[in-house]
Every structure is written in C-alpha cells, then in structure tokens.
Amino acid sequence: MRKGGITVFLTAMLLLFVTLVSACIEAVRFYAVRVEAECAVSMGLDSIFAEYHKGLLERYDLFFIDSSYGAEQPSYHNTEAHLWDYASANLSLKEVPVWNGRDFLDMGLESVSIVQAALATDSCGRDVKYQAVSYMRERVGLGLIEDIQMQMDTIRGNGLDVRDVEQEAAEIQAQIDGMPLPEQQLEDGSFVNVSVDNPADPVNEGRFQGILYLVAGQGELSDRAVNPDNYVSHRELNRGTGPACGDASFSIVDEVLFAEYLLEKCGNYRNPSAEGELQYELEYILAGKSSDIENLRWVAGRMILLREAANAMYLYSDRTKTAEADAMAWGLAIVSLEPNLQPLIKHSILLAWAYAESVLDVRRIFAGEQVPLLKTRETWHLSLEHLLDYLSHLGSVEESKEEGLTYEEYLRLLLLLENKDTKTMRCMDVIEMNLRRLKGNTSFRMDGCLDAVGAEFSISGGFGEYFNLSAQYSYLNR
Numbered sequence: 001m002r003k004g005g006i007t008v009f010l011t012a013m014l015l016l017f018v019t020l021v022s023a024c025i026e027a028v029r030f031y032a033v034r035v036e037a038e039c040a041v042s043m044g045l046d047s048i049f050a051e052y053h054k055g056l057l058e059r060y061d062l063f064f065i066d067s068s069y070g071a072e073q074p075s076y077h078n079t080e081a082h083l084w085d086y087a088s089a090n091l092s093l094k095e096v097p098v099w100n101g102r103d104f105l106d107m108g109l110e111s112v113s114i115v116q117a118a119l120a121t122d123s124c125g126r127d128v129k130y131q132a133v134s135y136m137r138e139r140v141g142l143g144l145i146e147d148i149q150m151q152m153d154t155i156r157g158n159g160l161d162v163r164d165v166e167q168e169a170a171e172i173q174a175q176i177d178g179m180p181l182p183e184q185q186l187e188d189g190s191f192v193n194v195s196v197d198n199p200a201d202p203v204n205e206g207r208f209q210g211i212l213y214l215v216a217g218q219g220e221l222s223d224r225a226v227n228p229d230n231y232v233s234h235r236e237l238n239r240g241t242g243p244a245c246g247d248a249s250f251s252i253v254d255e256v257l258f259a260e261y262l263l264e265k266c267g268n269y270r271n272p273s274a275e276g277e278l279q280y281e282l283e284y285i286l287a288g289k290s291s292d293i294e295n296l297r298w299v300a301g302r303m304i305l306l307r308e309a310a311n312a313m314y315l316y317s318d319r320t321k322t323a324e325a326d327a328m329a330w331g332l333a334i335v336s337l338e339p340n341l342q343p344l345i346k347h348s349i350l351l352a353w354a355y356a357e358s359v360l361d362v363r364r365i366f367a368g369e370q371v372p373l374l375k376t377r378e379t380w381h382l383s384l385e386h387l388l389d390y391l392s393h394l395g396s397v398e399e400s401k402e403e404g405l406t407y408e409e410y411l412r413l414l415l416l417l418e419n420k421d422t423k424t425m426r427c428m429d430v431i432e433m434n435l436r437r438l439k440g441n442t443s444f445r446m447d448g449c450l451d452a453v454g455a456e457f458s459i460s461g462g463f464g465e466y467f468n469l470s471a472q473y474s475y476l477n478r
Contacts, residue, residue, distance in 0.1 A: 033461040036091065036107055037469060041457050044087035044112075045473040048079060052475075053449065055435050060265055061135045062128060062431075063475040064120055064449035070440045074238065074448020076114045083455060084112050091459065108460050116454030116472070119240035121232055121447040124421035125428050127244050130476060131451070132261040133254045140260050148256050151405075152416055154373055155306075161417050163309040166207070169351040173204060176344050198332060198345055199388050200352035206391075207355060211304065212297040214394060215362045222272060222279040225291035231429035233288065233422075237447040244452030244474040250420070259415040262423070263408060266430060269296055270368060270407045277433035282411050285426040286418055300362060303410055307358035307371070314375040315350050324384045325349045349387075356390040357382045363394050370404035379404075451475045 053066040068074035069082075091107045120128050155161050176198070212221075228234045250258070266281035267273025273281050280292040287298035315321050329346035333339050360381055361371045372379050379402055382390055405413075415423060428446045435444045452474035459467045 033107060033465050034467065037457070037459040037467045040087050040090040040107075040109075040459070041455075041469050041471050043090045044083050044457075045453065045455065045471055047086035048082050048453070049473055049475065051082065053435075055438050055441060056431070056449070059434065060132075060431055062120075062131050064451050065453075066444065067448045067450055068443060068445065072443045074445055076117060079117075079450065079453070080112060080114050080455075083114070084109065087112060087457065110458040110460050110466075112455060112457050114453055114455050115470075116241045116452075117450050118244040118452035118474070119238060119447050120449040120451065121237045121425075121428060122240045125232075125424040125446075127451050127476065128428060128446075129250065129254075129258055129424050130244075133250065133257045134476075136257040136261045136264075140257055144260075145253055145256050148259075148412065148416070149252065151373060151413060152252075155413065155417070158310075158313060158374075160306060160309040160313070163312075165308045165312050165351055165354060166305070168312075169200075169204060169207075169348065169355070172344055172348045172351065173200075176341065176348065179338065179341060179344070198348060199328070200345075200348040202388060203352035203356055203390070204348070208301060208304070211300050211359075212293070214359055214391070215300045215304075215366045216269075216296070217363070217367075217394075221296065222292035224278050226277055226433060228288065228290055228429065231432050232446050233425040233429050238445075239447075240450070241454075244476045255416060255420065258424075259412050262415060262427060263412060266427075268408065268411060269299075269366065273434075275434070275437070276430070277437065278430070281430045282415070284430060285423050286411070286414055288422070288426055299411070299414065300366070302414055303362045303365065304355070304358045306410075306413070307361045308354050310374055311354035311357045311361070312351060314380070315354055318377065318380075320377075321353075321380075321384070322346075322350065325353070328384065349384075353382070353384060353387055356387055360390065360394065365405075365407050365410060368407065370402065370406055371410075372402065372404035378402075 048065060051065060051069075052063045056062045056064055056066075065079060066074065067076060067079045069078050071078070088109045091109055118127055262282060262285060266285065267276055267279055268282040269280050272279035278284050278292055278295075280295055283292070283295035283299045286302070287295040289295045289298060315325075325346050326342075328349060329342045332345050333342035357375075357380065365371050432444060432446055435441050438444075452472070454470065454472040457467075457469045457471070459469065461467075
C-alpha cells in the first residue's frame with residue numbers, strides 16, 4: 001500500500017508540475033505574441049513616418065508624410081496600405097532566411113485602419129508653424145529677438161501701425177476745399193475766387209500714382225504670376241482630426257521666430273527666388289496677389305504708409321520744421337485773404353512733406369540702403385523748399401552710410417504686423433508652388449500631408465489569439 005500511495009502521489013505531483021509548466025509556456029507564448037504584435041505595430045508606424053517627403057525636408061526643414069505618394073490625389077487609404085505592408089512584413093517570418101525554420105507564433109495582420117490624422121493645413125497650418133518655430137529656435141539668438149521686440153514696441157507704442165496719415169490728409173484737404181474764398185475782380189470786370197497755391201496740392205494729387213516706378217526706378221522687375229485659386233489659401237481643403245500640437249498658442253517670441261523662418265526660406269525683391277514659381281515670395285505672403293509686380297506694389301505702398309506715420313510724427317515734434325511750415329502757411333493765407341485757412345494749410349504742408357520724405361525713404365530702402373525707423377534732424381533729407389520738385393530728387397539720392405533698417409528688416413516688421421493665420425496659409429501656398437515644380441510632384445497638396453497618425457490594428461496568433469491594438473505617432477515632440 002505504501003508503494004502504491006507514493007506512485008499516486010508522484011503521479012499527481014507530476015501532473016501538477018506538467019500543468020504548471022504548460023501554463024507557463026502558454027503564458028510565455030501569449031505574451032510573446034503580444035510583444036510581437038506591439039513591436040510590429042511600432043515598427044510599422046516607424047516605417048511609414050520614415051517615408052517623409054524629401055522635398056519638404058530639404059527645402060523647408062519640415063517633416064510630413066505626403067499621402068498621395070506622387071499620385072494625383074492624397075488619401076488616408078494610401079498610407080493605410082503602406083502601414084499594412086510594413087506591419088504584415090514585421091509579423092511574418094517568410095522573409096527570414098532560416099533553414100528548415102518554423103514560425104511558432106504564426107501571427108497575421110487581420111486589419112489596419114487610420115482613425116486619426118493631423119494634416120498640415122489643420123487650424124490654419126498650426127503644425128507647419130509649430131515645426132518652423134521649433135526649427136528656428138536653435139538658430140536665432142536672444143539678442144536679435146530682443147532687438148526686433150524693441151522695434152515692434154516702437155511701432156505700436158507710437159501708433160505707427162494704426163495711424164492713417166492718408167485719411168488725415170484727405171480730411172484736411174476736404175476742410176480746405178469746403179472753406180469759401182474771397183473773390184478777386186479782374187481787369188475785365190469779372191470775378192474769380194482767390195487761389196491758395198498750396199504746395200501740398202501737387203503732392204496730394206500724385207499720392208501713390210506709379211508708386212512702384214517711383215521707388216524701384218527703372219530696374220528690371222519679375223514678370224512671374226500664378227493663379228492663387230490653385231493653392232491652400234483659396235481652395236477648399238481636406239480636414240484632419242486636429243493639429244498634433246494640440247491647442248498650443250504661439251507667443252510673441254514664436255511669431256518673431258516664424259518671421260525669421262519665412263525670411264530664411266523665401267525669396268524677396270532684394271534676394272529673389274531663382275527656382276520659385278514666384279521670385280518675390282515674401283511679398284506674396286504679405287499681399288497675396290497673383291503676380292510679383294502686384295505684390296511688390298502692395299509692399300511699396302505699405303512701407304510708405306509706415307514711413308509716412310513715422311515721418312509725420314517727427315515733423316510735428318521738430319519746432320524748426322513746424323515753424324517753416326507755419327510761416328509758409330501764413331504767407332499763403334494772407335495772399336488768399338483768408339486767415340482762417342492758415343492752420344489747415346500748415347497741417348496739409350506737414351503731411352505732404354512727410355509723404356514726400358517717405359517716398360525718398362522707400363526709394364533708398366529698395367536700393368539696398370538703410371533707413372532708421374524714427375527720424376532725427378540728422379537723418380531727414382528733404383527740405384521744404386524742394387517739396388514741390390521732390391520727384392526730381394528721386395534719382396539723385398546720395399548713398400547714405402547712416403544706420404537703420406534694410407529692406408529685409410522692414411519686411412520682417414510687416415510680417416509681424418500681418419494677420420497670423422493669413423501669413424501661415426500663404427506660406428503653405430508658396431510651399432505648394434515650389435514643390436509642384438519638382439519631378440513627380442505636380443499634384444502635391446499640403447492638405448494631403450500628415451504629421452501625426454492614430455491607427456487601430458487587429459492581429460491574430462496561430463493558436464486562436466486575437467489582439468486589438470491602437471497606437472499614435474507624431475513628428476512633433478509633445
């Protein structure tokens with residue numbers, strides 16, 4: 001009986017041991033399948049994100065997947081197909097050269113679907129701007145950022161971005177025109193109104209006429225043009241499920257960094273883009289017109305408005321120059337026999353003087369010289385006696401060595417004054433224009449570019465296991 005009892009006991013213990021070992025083997029195999037599935041998912045996502053668009057990276061330092069893969073239309077299904085291929089290959093041992101080997105896990109991919117995707121154009125290009133700012137963060141020094149912020153504080157602190165000198169001049173002129181003047185009898189007995197002969201009148205009549213010719217001279221200008229309706233800012237866009245950078249807001253420093261990014265990546269009048277669809281790309285981002293000429297004309301006018309506000313502010317602060325305008329206005333008022341005109345004529349002269357000086361300033365800026373943001377007596381060029389013939393002095397402006405801001409630096413200020421979303425959208429216009437010039441990219445669309453993906457996978461094992469896995473991946477560091 002004792003020997004039989006021992007045998008039964010050992011048999012039971014062996015059965016328990018075998019059961020335990022089998023359970024351990026099953027658990028190990030189960031978790032091996034699980035780990036294999038997770039690795040295949042991770043490597044599959046890594047693989048599709050390794051297929052970033054090389055043109056975007058090389059030219060604009062942006063990481064995005066082009067879901068068209070060179071085809072005519074972008075589609076999530078194209079990326080899903082690539083993801084299926086990579087995940088399936090990582091689950092199978094068929095491609096592994098093992099002699100007489102066996103796949104003990106025998107796993108297979110049942111389905112894969114992209115359920116979330118962030119597109120470059122979502123939220124007015126928030127992810128494009130996020131990547132651009134991240135790229136520039138290590139390239140721009142703190143000193144430059146502080147200088148730019150001081151310049152913007154000067155503009156906004158003095159109201160240069162909101163003061164409408166053109167409207168002021170128009171209102172003063174309307175008051176002058178509405179004031180009745182005494183009549184003067186001629187030799188034939190007829191009567192005519194006394195003439196004021198305000199030197200501001202010829203300047204006001206010629207405001208912004210042929211402005212591009214005045215400031216750019218007779219130099220050769222680009223004749224390139226595009227149809228804006230073909231690009232991001234004008235057409236209906238595909239929509240993703242939201243930006244990968246979430247609801248992150250952009251600080252003033254970020255706006256400065258994005259402006260620096262645009263200055264680095266885009267051509268302009270002083271440094272035209274040789275290979276771009278447009279040569280004056282920064283001007284397009286600011287103006288959004290269809291041709292280089294129209295965009296440059298808009299920028300010239302905007303620079304004059306900025307300079308005009310700064311120059312008018314200086315003139316009204318300079319007692320010597322206001323005294324000159326005051327004396328001239330008194331002389332004209334006395335001749336016209338209407339003393340009440342004097343203050344109006346004085347203001348019209350000062351504003352016309354500011355405009356004429358601004359034309360000279362922008363002419364010099366376009367020529368590659370520097371013009372200070374705020375004028376002083378030493379940096380003021382046009383005298384009151386030359387107000388009437390200021391146009392004849394445009395071609396004879398002497399080269400100046402004074403310190404100030406260059407054309408590109410004024411463009412930077414205009415960029416910082418521009419609507420944030422508008423300039424980001426037009427930046428993507430420029431990217432599309434130029435990448436479509438590359439071979440195999442004629443249908444490239446920024447709203448087909450992904451920088452974040454959320455996917456769901458169904459994976460089966462060889463012994464009835466079934467896993468539903470979800471994973472997310474993004475180029476952005478969140």
